[in-house]
Amino acid sequence: MKLKLTAALCLVAFAAAAHADTELVIATVNNGHMVTMEKMGKFFEKDNPGIKLKWVTLEEGTLRQRVTTDIATKGGQFDVMTIGMYETPIWGKKGWLAEIKPDAKYDIDDMLPAMRQGLSVNGKLYAAPFYGESSMLMYRSDLVEKAGLKMPANPTWTQIRDIAAKINDPAKGVYGICLRGKPGWGDNMAFLTTLVNSYGGQWFDMKWKPQLTTKPWKDAITFYVDLLKKYGPPGSSANSFNEILALYNEGKCGMWVDATIAASFITDPKQSKVADKVAFAPAPVQVTAKGSNWLWAWALAVPASSTKQEAAEKFIRWATSKDYINLVGREVGWGNVPTGTRKSTYANADFLKAAKFADAEKAAIISANPKDSTLPKSPYVGVQFASIPEFQAIGIATGQQMSAALAGKVSVDKALELSQQAADREMKKAGYYK
Amino acid sequence: MDKTLLWVRTGAAWLVALLIFFPILWLGMTAFKTELQAISVPPKFFFTPTLENFIEVQSRSDYLLYAKNSLITSVASTLLGLLIAAPAAYSMAFFQTRRTKDLLVWMLSTKMMPAVGVLIPVYVVYQQFQLLDTRLGLTIIFTMSNLPIMVWMLYSYFKDIPREILEAARMDGATLYDEFRHVILPLGIGGLASTALLCLVLSWNESFWSLNLSSAKAGTLATLIASYSSPEGLFWAKLSAASLMAIAPIIVFGWFCQKQLVQGLTFGAVK
Numbered sequence: 001m002k003l004k005l006t007a008a009l010c011l012v013a014f015a016a017a018a019h020a021d022t023e024l025v026i027a028t029v030n031n032g033h034m035v036t037m038e039k040m041g042k043f044f045e046k047d048n049p050g051i052k053l054k055w056v057t058l059e060e061g062t063l064r065q066r067v068t069t070d071i072a073t074k075g076g077q078f079d080v081m082t083i084g085m086y087e088t089p090i091w092g093k094k095g096w097l098a099e100i101k102p103d104a105k106y107d108i109d110d111m112l113p114a115m116r117q118g119l120s121v122n123g124k125l126y127a128a129p130f131y132g133e134s135s136m137l138m139y140r141s142d143l144v145e146k147a148g149l150k151m152p153a154n155p156t157w158t159q160i161r162d163i164a165a166k167i168n169d170p171a172k173g174v175y176g177i178c179l180r181g182k183p184g185w186g187d188n189m190a191f192l193t194t195l196v197n198s199y200g201g202q203w204f205d206m207k208w209k210p211q212l213t214t215k216p217w218k219d220a221i222t223f224y225v226d227l228l229k230k231y232g233p234p235g236s237s238a239n240s241f242n243e244i245l246a247l248y249n250e251g252k253c254g255m256w257v258d259a260t261i262a263a264s265f266i267t268d269p270k271q272s273k274v275a276d277k278v279a280f281a282p283a284p285v286q287v288t289a290k291g292s293n294w295l296w297a298w299a300l301a302v303p304a305s306s307t308k309q310e311a312a313e314k315f316i317r318w319a320t321s322k323d324y325i326n327l328v329g330r331e332v333g334w335g336n337v338p339t340g341t342r343k344s345t346y347a348n349a350d351f352l353k354a355a356k357f358a359d360a361e362k363a364a365i366i367s368a369n370p371k372d373s374t375l376p377k378s379p380y381v382g383v384q385f386a387s388i389p390e391f392q393a394i395g396i397a398t399g400q401q402m403s404a405a406l407a408g409k410v411s412v413d414k415a416l417e418l419s420q421q422a423a424d425r426e427m428k429k430a431g432y433y434k
Numbered sequence: 435m436d437k438t439l440l441w442v443r444t445g446a447a448w449l450v451a452l453l454i455f456f457p458i459l460w461l462g463m464t465a466f467k468t469e470l471q472a473i474s475v476p477p478k479f480f481f482t483p484t485l486e487n488f489i490e491v492q493s494r495s496d497y498l499l500y501a502k503n504s505l506i507t508s509v510a511s512t513l514l515g516l517l518i519a520a521p522a523a524y525s526m527a528f529f530q531t532r533r534t535k536d537l538l539v540w541m542l543s544t545k546m547m548p549a550v551g552v553l554i555p556v557y558v559v560y561q562q563f564q565l566l567d568t569r570l571g572l573t574i575i576f577t578m579s580n581l582p583i584m585v586w587m588l589y590s591y592f593k594d595i596p597r598e599i600l601e602a603a604r605m606d607g608a609t610l611y612d613e614f615r616h617v618i619l620p621l622g623i624g625g626l627a628s629t630a631l632l633c634l635v636l637s638w639n640e641s642f643w644s645l646n647l648s649s650a651k652a653g654t655l656a657t658l659i660a661s662y663s664s665p666e667g668l669f670w671a672k673l674s675a676a677s678l679m680a681i682a683p684i685i686v687f688g689w690f691c692q693k694q695l696v697q698g699l700t701f702g703a704v705k
Contacts, residue, residue: 025650030664035494054650059663062645069553069646075561077649186665241666246473261666271470271668 021052022311026080027067029298030057032264033131033338034082036328037319043327044318051311060186067303071096074305079312083127085118085297085370089387092126098302098309100125106317110342115297118370118381127299128320131261132340134283134364135194135293135384138248138266139255141279143167143174151279157198157223157286160255164231167254176231178253179224182240183403185395190294190384191257192402194283196220197291202374203386203394203423208432210423212398212416216287221412225405237407249273257283259296260364263357264335280360282367291373293364294384297340340365390430397422458685464674472670487675495658497679504654504680506569508637511576512630515584518577520626523588524618528600538589541582549579549642560647567649575647576637583636584629591625592618628694635695638684655680 028034034057041053056078058066067081071091083091091097102108102125108116115129137155144151147166152159164176180191193203201216211217228236233247245265247253249272256262269275283293300319302312318324322344328337334354337345339361345351346362355361373383380386385395398419405415427433464472466483491497526534556575557566565571595618603617619626641656648657659680662673688695 023650027649030661030669031666038494056649056653057661058645058657059660060665062660066646066649069557073554073558073561075557075566077566242664242668245668246475249470249473250475252475259666265667 022050022308023052023054024079024308024311024315025054025056025077026082026315027056027058027063027078028082029060029063031298032336034298036332036336036338037130040324040327040331044315047318048311048314051315053315071303071305076303076305076307078303079306079308080315081301081303082130082298083301084299085295086382086385086387086391088119088127088299088301089121089381090389091301092121092124096304097126098304098306098313100128100302100313100316102128102317106321107344110322110344112341112343112365114295114365114368114370115341118295118297119299127297127301128316129297129299129341130320131338132295132297132365133260134295134340134361134368135191135258136260136263136283136360136364137255137257137281138262139163139279139281140167140251140253140274140277142274142277143254144279151281154282154289155284157195157284160284161223161227161231164227164255168231173252174254175233175247175252177227177255177257178233178239178244178247179228179236179257180240180244181228181232181236181403181406182238182243183396183399184240185385185392185399187240187399188402188406189395189399190296192221192224192399193384194292194294195224197374197383198284198286198288199223200287200375202376202378203391204378204380204427206377206379208379208427210394210420210427212420212423217416218412220286221402221405221416224402225412228406229408237403259294260340260357260361263361264355267356268335280357282360282364288375289367290369290375291383293368295365295368295370296384390426390432394423394426397426461674461677464671465678467671467674469668469671472674473668487671488679490672491662491676491679495661495676497658500653500655500658500680501683503569503572503648503652504638504656504683507572507576507652507654508634510569510573511580511637512633514573514577515580515633516626516630519581519584519588519629520619521614522585523592524614526585526589527592527595528597538586541585545579545582553646557646566647567652569652571647572644572652572654575643576640579640579643580633580636584633587629587632588622588625591622591629595621624694631691631695635684635688 028038038055038057041055045051045053063082067078067083068087069075070077071081088097108125111129112132115132116125119125119127119129137160139151144163144167147163149163149166151163160177167174168176180188182188196202196217199216199220201214201220202211205211233239233252239247241258241262244253244256244258245262248256248262248266251274263278263280266272266278267275272278285292300316302309302316306312320341322342325337325342325345329348329350334348334350337351339345339355339358346358352358368383370381370383378386380388385391401410401415401419404410405412410418463479465487466485467478467481468484468486471478471481526538560566560571565574599617599621600613603613608616639656640654641660644654644656645660648654659673659677662669662676
């Protein structure tokens with residue numbers, strides 16, 4: 001009798017274990033597209049009854065710190081991580097990420113080549129792009145027209161300065177141009193790197209020597225500081241994406257060069273007072289068009305330490321598929337679909353009708369090439385960053401100096417000199433040269 | 435002259451109180467605004483309030499799970515802390531050695547080290563002991579973080595209890611346990627309550643370890659707030675609503691216990 005009872009209990013326990021749900025812990029960053037993904041998760045759970053999704057939403061900086069700590073210590077806290085184009089090649093090379101192996105249904109060839117390249121190492125895809133972005137010029141067409149001007153099809157920075165001068169009207173609370181000034185490798189340095197690229201500069205030469213005191217850097221930063229001091233809003237050294245978004249939506253910026261994702265916010269009448277007065281143009285160039293607009297993707301990856309890799313990959317294939325984009329289009333609206341990842345999105349009539357920024361965004365993303373983003377040859381991959389572990393520290397240190405120069409606390413020459421010293425110290429310490 | 439001085443003092447007190455309270459007031463107001471109203475320049479003081487942010491937070495996040503985690507970890511860490519700190523403070527107050535002062539200063543000095551300095555070792559230890567994303571793990575780390583303050587506070591209280599009472603108890607044949615249980619605890623109950631209240635508030639508001647050691651299951655209300663900050667897009671109104679929901683229980687609690695809290699914080703300040 002006892003034996004029978006034990007056997008029955010074991011059977012029940014085994015059956016329960018066999019039907020136990022696989023729980024996937026997904027770390028995401030808090031933005032509109034990710035929140036939508038969380039809401040759409042119920043459809044994935046419905047189609048995959050054995051998998052339950054648990055979401056951990058964090059602020060970008062905290063997310064980066066959390067997932068880096070976890071993956072470096074093989075903590076195994078997350079099964080799916082949201083990471084960027086900067087981390088993916090570095091972590092992929094270290095063997096910290098599981099390779100994403102798409103099936104035929106996934107249609108990998110539909111993925112925008114720039115995205116696929118930026119998230120691959122030696123031809124292996126280590127993260128699937130969830131949404132991508134580049135940078136472009138967003139401007140108030142009404143102000144430009146009123147000033148009797150016409151935005152060139154491919155503006156140069158000199159032309160942008162002239163337009164900024166004409167539409168700048170601080171008495172009426174309108175500033176010629178708004179640009180990032182808040183220190184951070186993902187804040188002011190993302191923009192400034194594209195500006196320096198367009199002036200013919202680069203972070204490192206082929207021997208990995210920092211190039212921050214070269215002429216292109218001096219010209220670009222001097223131009224930037226001068227431009228914002230004359231035609232930018234007060235306190236620009238504290239402004240990043242959200243601060244400028246708030247100013248732009250209030251109608252206080254004549255022009256803004258920033259992430260293409262901004263287009264969906266500033267053309268939304270619920271958020272913006274100038275939604276019907278916005279037009280787009282490519283990011284300005286100067287000496288060269290190379291690297292003048294950045295390329296970024298928030299991508300989904302599976303850490304090698306996850307014990308649920310199969311289920312995690314299944315989820316990623318779903319969340320980054322064409323079907324998912326169609327699902328969001330149907331359920332939430334075509335203006336809210338994650339963009340910048342697939343060619344088919346930009347061929348979709350519903351999307352093109354809903355998003356007036358679609359063509360400009362697609363052109364910006366396609367034109368960015370992270371493997372060839374500087375006029376002189378560079379040893380690194382990345383448009384607005386160099387995809388090496390040391391870059392974060394160098395970018396932060398340089399960003400602080402650039403912000404100080406913008407605030408007038410230090411001269412441009414001194415700021416670049418101090419940044420060069422910091423970069424040189426970091427590269428020597430890492431053993432790139434003696 | 436005296437009356438003028440009184441008015442000035444009262445005015446100054448109100449001004450300081452308003453300055454301190456203003457961020458909370460602004461948080462409360464922003465929680466009831468739309469995202470566009472929340473970022474408007476100049477700031478809006480008069481607007482039609484909306485509950486949409488609270489509805490959004492409630493629909494996106496499991497508020498009760500976070501609140502339950504906050505409650506369990508802060509109460510448990512306070513109880514565990516008292517269990518360790520009370521005997522330690524008793525020993526240091528009544529059986530002093532040459533090293534007692536050094537020990538107390540050393541304990542306090544551990545609070546001076548930034549927590550991030552020990553993040554990786556703690557993370558690895560927690561991973562090895564499977565304490566990551568558990569309420570037990572957070573309870574332990576909260577206890578450890580609060581212990582120096584708890585020991586110091588209780589030490590200050592116990593020091594004020596006349597030694598003669600203890601000697602009288604010993605004369606009557608009280609054992610160490612009796613002494614602690616029947617003399618120290620009843621006399622030091624005010625100190626114990628103040629210490630417990632303060633630690634409860636500190637644990638409730640703790641964010642660094644909560645953010646770094648929890649993920650899907652053990653996250654506290656501090657992690658709920660953090661999840662509403664966004665690098666791209668407007669978020670202030672929703673963040674304010676989440677913050678208000680997170681701090682509301684502890685504000686109400688603090689309101690009722692403010693007398694004990696102030697007593698605890700200022701104890702020994704005028705010795």
